[in-house]
Amino acid sequence: MKRMWAYSPLPATDLHTHSEFSRCSVDTSVQGNIATAELRGLRAIAITDHSSHVKKTGFRRYIETVRAAAYRADITVLTGLEVDIRPDGEPELGRSLLKKLDIVIGSLHKLPRRGVSLDGYRKTVLTALRKSWMNILAHPTYVNGREVHLPDYTIQEICDIAYENSIAVELNSHHRSPSDDFIKACVDRGVKLTPTSDAHRLRQIGVFDWHLEKLRRLDLLDKVVWLRVEDL
Numbered sequence: 750m751k752r753m754w755a756y757s758p759l760p761a762t763d764l765h766t767h768s769e770f771s772r773c774s775v776d777t778s779v780q781g782n783i784a785t786a787e788l789r790g791l792r793a794i795a796i797t798d799h800s801s802h803v804k805k806t807g808f809r810r811y812i813e814t815v816r817a818a819a820y821r822a823d824i825t826v827l828t829g830l831e832v833d834i835r836p837d838g839e840p841e842l843g844r845s846l847l848k849k850l851d852i853v854i855g856s857l858h859k860l861p862r863r864g865v866s867l868d869g870y871r872k873t874v875l876t877a878l879r880k881s882w883m884n885i886l887a888h889p890t891y892v893n894g895r896e897v898h899l900p901d902y903t904i905q906e907i908c909d910i911a912y913e914n915s916i917a918v919e920l921n922s923h924h925r926s927p928s929d930d931f932i933k934a935c936v937d938r939g940v941k942l943t944p945t946s947d948a949h950r951l952r953q954i955g956v957f958d959w960h961l962e963k964l965r966r967l968d969l970l971d972k973v974v975w976l977r978v979e980d981l
Protein backbone atom coordinates (compact mmCIF):
# COMPACT_ATOMS: atom_id res chain seq x y z
CA MET A 750 0.00 0.00 0.00
CA LYS A 751 1.33 3.45 -0.93
CA ARG A 752 1.74 5.70 2.12
CA MET A 753 0.76 9.37 2.03
CA TRP A 754 3.49 11.98 2.28
CA ALA A 755 2.62 14.26 5.20
CA TYR A 756 5.00 17.14 4.46
CA SER A 757 4.09 18.48 1.02
CA PRO A 758 5.34 20.70 -0.57
CA LEU A 759 8.65 19.43 0.87
CA PRO A 760 10.17 16.70 -1.28
CA ALA A 761 9.62 13.15 -0.01
CA THR A 762 13.35 12.51 0.37
CA ASP A 763 15.60 12.20 3.43
CA LEU A 764 19.16 12.29 2.15
CA HIS A 765 21.09 12.29 5.46
CA THR A 766 20.57 9.30 7.80
CA HIS A 767 22.92 7.21 9.94
CA SER A 768 22.82 3.42 10.34
CA GLU A 769 24.51 0.79 12.50
CA PHE A 770 27.75 1.69 10.70
CA SER A 771 27.93 4.98 12.67
CA ARG A 772 29.03 4.67 16.30
CA CYS A 773 26.61 7.43 17.33
CA SER A 774 23.52 5.57 16.01
CA VAL A 775 20.99 4.84 18.75
CA ASP A 776 18.64 2.35 17.06
CA THR A 777 19.00 3.02 13.34
CA SER A 778 20.11 0.41 10.81
CA VAL A 779 20.25 0.10 7.05
CA GLN A 780 17.18 -2.19 7.05
CA GLY A 781 15.34 -0.23 9.72
CA ASN A 782 15.93 3.13 8.04
CA ILE A 783 14.57 1.87 4.73
CA ALA A 784 11.52 0.24 6.36
CA THR A 785 10.79 3.44 8.30
CA ALA A 786 11.23 5.55 5.17
CA GLU A 787 8.70 3.37 3.35
CA LEU A 788 6.22 3.70 6.24
CA ARG A 789 6.57 7.50 6.21
CA GLY A 790 5.86 7.70 2.49
CA LEU A 791 9.37 8.80 1.50
CA ARG A 792 10.25 8.31 -2.15
CA ALA A 793 13.99 8.20 -1.50
CA ILE A 794 16.38 7.83 1.41
CA ALA A 795 20.16 8.01 1.58
CA ILE A 796 22.29 6.10 4.05
CA THR A 797 25.13 8.48 4.86
CA ASP A 798 27.28 7.21 7.70
CA HIS A 799 30.29 9.03 9.09
CA SER A 800 33.30 8.31 6.88
CA SER A 801 35.55 8.16 9.94
CA HIS A 802 33.35 5.46 11.55
CA VAL A 803 32.93 3.38 8.39
CA LYS A 804 36.70 3.44 7.90
CA LYS A 805 36.98 1.10 10.88
CA THR A 806 34.58 -1.55 9.48
CA GLY A 807 35.68 -1.14 5.90
CA PHE A 808 34.07 0.63 2.98
CA ARG A 809 33.60 -2.45 0.86
CA ARG A 810 31.33 -4.14 3.43
CA TYR A 811 29.42 -0.91 3.95
CA ILE A 812 28.79 -0.26 0.26
CA GLU A 813 27.82 -3.90 -0.35
CA THR A 814 25.37 -3.89 2.59
CA VAL A 815 23.61 -0.70 1.49
CA ARG A 816 23.51 -1.70 -2.18
CA ALA A 817 22.03 -5.14 -1.34
CA ALA A 818 19.32 -3.48 0.78
CA ALA A 819 18.69 -0.94 -2.00
CA TYR A 820 18.16 -3.74 -4.46
CA ARG A 821 15.38 -5.22 -2.32
CA ALA A 822 13.70 -1.91 -1.41
CA ASP A 823 10.49 -0.48 -2.90
CA ILE A 824 11.86 3.08 -2.77
CA THR A 825 15.09 4.66 -4.02
CA VAL A 826 17.98 4.01 -1.61
CA LEU A 827 21.19 5.94 -2.18
CA THR A 828 24.58 4.80 -0.93
CA GLY A 829 26.37 7.75 0.59
CA LEU A 830 28.72 9.00 3.26
CA GLU A 831 28.99 12.03 5.50
CA VAL A 832 32.57 12.97 4.77
CA ASP A 833 34.60 15.24 7.02
CA ILE A 834 36.05 18.34 5.42
CA ARG A 835 39.77 18.54 6.21
CA PRO A 836 41.22 21.92 7.23
CA ASP A 837 42.66 22.27 3.70
CA GLY A 838 39.19 21.81 2.19
CA GLU A 839 39.91 18.32 0.89
CA PRO A 840 37.65 15.35 1.73
CA GLU A 841 38.89 13.03 4.44
CA LEU A 842 38.68 10.18 1.88
CA GLY A 843 40.23 9.64 -1.52
CA ARG A 844 38.28 10.78 -4.60
CA SER A 845 38.24 7.26 -6.10
CA LEU A 846 36.18 6.05 -3.13
CA LEU A 847 33.83 9.04 -3.35
CA LYS A 848 33.18 8.19 -7.01
CA LYS A 849 31.72 4.84 -5.94
CA LEU A 850 28.95 6.60 -3.97
CA ASP A 851 25.58 7.94 -5.12
CA ILE A 852 25.73 10.90 -2.76
CA VAL A 853 28.42 12.72 -0.76
CA ILE A 854 27.65 15.03 2.14
CA GLY A 855 30.48 17.34 3.22
CA SER A 856 30.62 18.21 6.92
CA LEU A 857 32.86 20.35 9.00
CA HIS A 858 32.92 18.82 12.47
CA LYS A 859 36.21 20.22 13.72
CA LEU A 860 38.18 23.35 13.21
CA PRO A 861 41.98 23.44 13.26
CA ARG A 862 42.28 25.62 16.34
CA ARG A 863 40.45 25.42 19.64
CA GLY A 864 36.94 26.78 19.57
CA VAL A 865 35.47 28.26 16.45
CA SER A 866 37.73 30.46 14.39
CA LEU A 867 35.58 32.22 11.82
CA ASP A 868 38.46 32.85 9.48
CA GLY A 869 39.47 29.19 9.57
CA TYR A 870 35.87 28.17 9.00
CA ARG A 871 35.52 30.52 6.03
CA LYS A 872 38.71 29.39 4.27
CA THR A 873 38.04 25.69 4.83
CA VAL A 874 34.40 25.70 3.72
CA LEU A 875 34.96 27.97 0.69
CA THR A 876 37.89 25.84 -0.48
CA ALA A 877 35.88 22.63 -0.06
CA LEU A 878 32.99 24.07 -2.08
CA ARG A 879 35.33 25.29 -4.83
CA LYS A 880 36.91 21.83 -5.07
CA SER A 881 33.37 20.61 -5.70
CA TRP A 882 33.62 17.07 -4.28
CA MET A 883 30.29 17.06 -2.37
CA ASN A 884 26.63 17.10 -3.39
CA ILE A 885 25.36 18.60 -0.13
CA LEU A 886 26.91 20.90 2.47
CA ALA A 887 25.82 19.65 5.90
CA HIS A 888 24.61 21.74 8.87
CA PRO A 889 26.60 24.87 7.82
CA THR A 890 26.05 26.86 11.00
CA TYR A 891 26.84 24.02 13.39
CA VAL A 892 30.44 22.99 14.15
CA ASN A 893 32.15 21.51 17.19
CA GLY A 894 28.87 20.96 19.00
CA ARG A 895 27.84 24.57 18.80
CA GLU A 896 26.19 27.26 16.71
CA VAL A 897 28.49 29.32 14.50
CA HIS A 898 27.39 32.90 13.93
CA LEU A 899 28.59 33.83 10.48
CA PRO A 900 28.80 37.40 9.19
CA ASP A 901 26.51 38.24 6.26
CA TYR A 902 29.34 38.51 3.75
CA THR A 903 30.58 35.00 4.62
CA ILE A 904 27.07 33.58 4.22
CA GLN A 905 26.87 35.35 0.85
CA GLU A 906 30.22 33.96 -0.29
CA ILE A 907 29.23 30.42 0.70
CA CYS A 908 25.93 30.73 -1.17
CA ASP A 909 27.62 32.14 -4.29
CA ILE A 910 30.17 29.34 -4.47
CA ALA A 911 27.66 26.61 -3.61
CA TYR A 912 25.40 27.91 -6.38
CA GLU A 913 28.25 28.05 -8.92
CA ASN A 914 29.25 24.47 -8.12
CA SER A 915 25.67 23.08 -7.95
CA ILE A 916 26.07 22.12 -4.30
CA ALA A 917 22.89 21.94 -2.22
CA VAL A 918 22.54 22.93 1.44
CA GLU A 919 20.62 20.75 3.88
CA LEU A 920 17.94 21.84 6.31
CA ASN A 921 18.99 19.63 9.23
CA SER A 922 16.51 19.12 12.07
CA HIS A 923 18.97 17.14 14.23
CA HIS A 924 21.18 20.21 14.67
CA ARG A 925 18.52 22.78 13.73
CA SER A 926 20.88 24.24 11.17
CA PRO A 927 21.35 26.43 9.19
CA SER A 928 20.31 29.69 10.84
CA ASP A 929 17.42 31.79 9.53
CA ASP A 930 19.83 34.25 7.84
CA PHE A 931 21.58 31.42 6.10
CA ILE A 932 18.34 29.84 4.86
CA LYS A 933 17.14 33.22 3.53
CA ALA A 934 20.43 33.79 1.70
CA CYS A 935 20.24 30.33 0.08
CA VAL A 936 16.71 30.97 -1.15
CA ASP A 937 17.64 34.47 -2.45
CA ARG A 938 20.63 33.08 -4.34
CA GLY A 939 18.75 30.05 -5.70
CA VAL A 940 20.94 27.53 -3.84
CA LYS A 941 19.07 24.23 -3.76
CA LEU A 942 17.91 23.02 -0.36
CA THR A 943 17.12 19.53 0.87
CA PRO A 944 15.24 18.57 4.05
CA THR A 945 17.14 16.01 6.14
CA SER A 946 16.70 14.35 9.52
CA ASP A 947 20.37 13.41 10.10
CA ALA A 948 18.63 10.58 11.95
CA HIS A 949 20.41 8.71 14.72
CA ARG A 950 17.03 7.32 15.90
CA LEU A 951 14.48 5.57 13.72
CA ARG A 952 11.69 7.84 14.86
CA GLN A 953 13.49 10.86 13.34
CA ILE A 954 13.53 9.53 9.78
CA GLY A 955 11.41 11.57 7.35
CA VAL A 956 9.91 13.68 10.15
CA PHE A 957 10.01 17.22 8.80
CA ASP A 958 7.89 19.29 11.20
CA TRP A 959 10.83 21.57 12.04
CA HIS A 960 11.60 22.18 8.35
CA LEU A 961 7.99 22.94 7.41
CA GLU A 962 7.44 25.22 10.39
CA LYS A 963 10.72 27.07 9.79
CA LEU A 964 9.99 27.80 6.12
CA ARG A 965 6.41 28.83 6.91
CA ARG A 966 7.62 31.23 9.57
CA LEU A 967 10.20 32.72 7.20
CA ASP A 968 7.53 32.89 4.47
CA LEU A 969 9.81 31.00 2.09
CA LEU A 970 7.86 27.80 1.55
CA ASP A 971 6.89 28.55 -2.05
CA LYS A 972 10.26 30.13 -2.95
CA VAL A 973 12.67 27.27 -2.24
CA VAL A 974 14.39 25.40 -5.06
CA TRP A 975 14.52 21.80 -3.84
CA LEU A 976 17.24 19.32 -4.63
CA ARG A 977 15.82 16.42 -6.62
CA VAL A 978 17.28 12.94 -6.51
CA GLU A 979 17.42 13.07 -10.31
CA ASP A 980 19.85 16.03 -10.03
CA LEU A 981 22.47 13.94 -8.25
Ligand SMILES: [Zn+2]
Binds near residue numbers: 887
Ligand atom coordinates in the same frame (compact mmCIF):
# COMPACT_ATOMS: atom_id res chain seq x y z
ZN1 LIG B 1 27.42 15.96 10.93
Ligand SMILES: [Zn+2]
Binds near residue numbers: 765
Ligand atom coordinates in the same frame (compact mmCIF):
# COMPACT_ATOMS: atom_id res chain seq x y z
ZN1 LIG C 1 25.11 13.18 10.22
